[in-house]
Amino acid sequence: MNKVYFQIICFVLFSISYLVIVNLHLLYRGTANWIFVPGTLLVGLAGYWIGGYLYVRYFS
Numbered sequence: 001m002n003k004v005y006f007q008i009i010c011f012v013l014f015s016i017s018y019l020v021i022v023n024l025h026l027l028y029r030g031t032a033n034w035i036f037v038p039g040t041l042l043v044g045l046a047g048y049w050i051g052g053y054l055y056v057r058y059f060s
Contacts, residue, residue, distance in 0.1 A: 014047025
């Protein structure tokens with residue numbers, strides 16, 4: 001697997017996980033609307049960076 005593909009996979013996983021966790025929290029609090037959560041791009045970029053770090057550390 002290429003480093004860029006691994007980083008993209010981490011980006012998508014972090015973004016989706018963040019959206020699901022925050023929306024489930026809002027659903028639990030009583031908000032029935034699924035929304036785009038502010039900060040999703042930042043969490044995704046953090047996942048992209050962490051994916052690159054993990055790839056270099058463990059797969060190179």
